[in-house]
Amino acid sequence: xxxxxxxxxxxxxxxxxxxxxxxxxxxxxxxxDKKSEIGSPKRCAEGVSKKGLKKLGIEPNSRFIAKELDGxxxxxxxxxxxxxxxxxxxxxxxxxxxxxxxxxxxxxxxAARAGAEIKIKTMATGVIKSDEGFIVTCESxxxxxxxKTKILIAADGPESHIGRWAGLKTAxxxxxxxxxxxxxxxxxxxxxxGVIEFYxxxxxxxxxxxxxxxxxxxxxxxxAVIAPKANKPAIEYLDDFVSKSPITKDAQPVEINVGGDxxxxxxxxxxxxxxxxxxxxxxxxxxxxxxGIISGMTGGMYAGQVAAEAIKDExxxxxxxxxxxxxxxxxxxxxxxxxxxVQEYLLTLSDEELDNIAAEFQNVNFSKVSTTQLIKSxxxxxxxxxxxxxxxxx
Amino acid sequence: MIVKDWCxxxxxxxxxxxxxxxxxxxxxxxxxxxxCKGCSTCIIACPISALEKE
Numbered sequence: 001x002x003x004x005x006x007x008x009x010x011x012x013x014x015x016x017x018x019x020x021x022x023x024x025x026x027x028x029x030x031x032x033d034k035k036s037e038i039g040s041p042k043r044c045a046e047g048v049s050k051k052g053l054k055k056l057g058i059e060p061n062s063r064f065i066a067k068e069l070d071g072x073x074x075x076x077x078x079x080x081x082x083x084x085x086x087x088x089x090x091x092x093x094x095x096x097x098x099x100x101x102x103x104x105x106x107x108x109x110x111a112a113r114a115g116a117e118i119k120i121k122t123m124a125t126g127v128i129k130s131d132e133g134f135i136v137t138c139e140s141x142x143x144x145x146x147x148k149t150k151i152l153i154a155a156d157g158p159e160s161h162i163g164r165w166a167g168l169k170t171a172x173x174x175x176x177x178x179x180x181x182x183x184x185x186x187x188x189x190x191x192x193x194g195v196i197e198f199y200x201x202x203x204x205x206x207x208x209x210x211x212x213x214x215x216x217x218x219x220x221x222x223x224a225v226i227a228p229k230a231n232k233p234a235i236e237y238l239d240d241f242v243s244k245s246p247i248t249k250d251a252q253p254v255e256i257n258v259g260g261d262x263x264x265x266x267x268x269x270x271x272x273x274x275x276x277x278x279x280x281x282x283x284x285x286x287x288x289x290x291x292g293i294i295s296g297m298t299g300g301m302y303a304g305q306v307a308a309e310a311i312k313d314e315x316x317x318x319x320x321x322x323x324x325x326x327x328x329x330x331x332x333x334x335x336x337x338x339x340x341x342v343q344e345y346l347l348t349l350s351d352e353e354l355d356n357i358a359a360e361f362q363n364v365n366f367s368k369v370s371t372t373q374l375i376k377s378x379x380x381x382x383x384x385x386x387x388x389x390x391x392x393x394x
Numbered sequence: 395m396i397v398k399d400w401c402x403x404x405x406x407x408x409x410x411x412x413x414x415x416x417x418x419x420x421x422x423x424x425x426x427x428x429x430c431k432g433c434s435t436c437i438i439a440c441p442i443s444a445l446e447k448e
Binding site for chain 2: 034035036041043121123125157158159160161164165171172173174177179180181227228233234235256258259260262
């Protein structure tokens with residue numbers, strides 16, 4: 001049987017970050033992923049903030065950055081635009097659109113360089129609790145074997161099997177799982193260069209349509225819907241949008257991406273004796289934007305650090321690992337909680353109400369773009385928003 | 395459960411299955427059909443309608 005200090009299941013950005021930090025802290029680490037190629041296929045619109053990358057100590061690299069962003073465009077159902085780019089404001093939202101197929105590999109390579117062993121195309125098929133930790137049953141290209149680990153870090157994405165097998169209630173309810181679909185397309189007619197675009201309303205019930213630029217005429221064009229609120233499968237909403245929008249009327253797809261996005265926030269318990277859950281598997285996603293790269297990696301970083309300390313102190317109890325929970329909730333817990341309330345509020349708005357808000361926004365001077373700034377402006381122009389959101393954001 | 399050949403193994407169905415009965419491998423889906431109560435949550439959640447009841 002293979003034995004290790006820390007086993008990380010899933011080599012997305014959260015898992016690789018966990019593996020890197022655990023290895024940097026001196027632990028013996030195995031990082032495994034069921035896919036043949038880390039980072040592919042992508043299940044993601046690929047947007048990150050510059051601030052987020054910096055916080056995690058990731059140096060921007062031209063190999064994994066597709067496009068630097070210059071701001072945001074919000075579009076209401078009747079086509080009213082709210083532009084927030086360098087033409088309007090001094091400091092537009094600073095961020096990048098990544099090339100996840102490269103980025104995810106780079107993050108896994110960072111983990112390997114820190115000392116982690118990577119097992120590719122290796123799937124966890126079950127989890128057995130033992131006194132000294134977990135035994136994870138694995139399968140790789142016809143071979144079956146077990147890995148015995150003192151600490152198990154579950155980074156297995158929205159499926160979140162590992163946490164559930166270990167007895168944690170990490171599953172998201174169906175009303176909190178966005179059904180996402182996206183085309184990577186060329187031949188787009190952008191009105192302005194380097195702007196991330198969001199389209200709200202009945203074009204994507206429970207979510208929004210995004211157009212995230214990856215080149216001069218290239219973008220990820222996608223949407224997410226909450227399936228119980230939608231009248232048809234996500235792909236039909238996307239095909240409708242693509243055929244009607246002036247920016248995509250000539251666009252052609254070179255890739256289709258599908259996937260779930262857990263927007264229900266972090267479950268109550270994301271750790272237990274010998275286990276921590278990180279990333280999408282732990283609902284570490286901004287419920288309003290659905291973005292989870294930076295927040296998942298933040299979870300991974302803390303879990304990796306705590307795992308390394310636990311190995312040094314030879315204490316793998318839930319009581320010790322609770323430190324991970326405190327660190328991650330202190331950092332991103334409040335933000336997830338707040339944006340969850342805003343998301344719930346947005347779900348209540350009709351197309352007409354969204355159009356009215358967009359009309360009111362024409363007269364607002366945005367000094368900088370941040371989600372918080374936007375919500376504050378929303379509260380100023382909409383009495384309904386003030387009632388629902390005033391207490392938390394003002 | 396019938397899995398259509400356009401399934402892209404994204405795992406959305408596995409994530410929403412309240413009984414954790416769906417395992418997604420790189421290029422296949424495994425259902426524990428005998429434990430399924432037929433709630434259809436997975437069918438509704440699939441973004442590309444790749445699941446159908448038998």
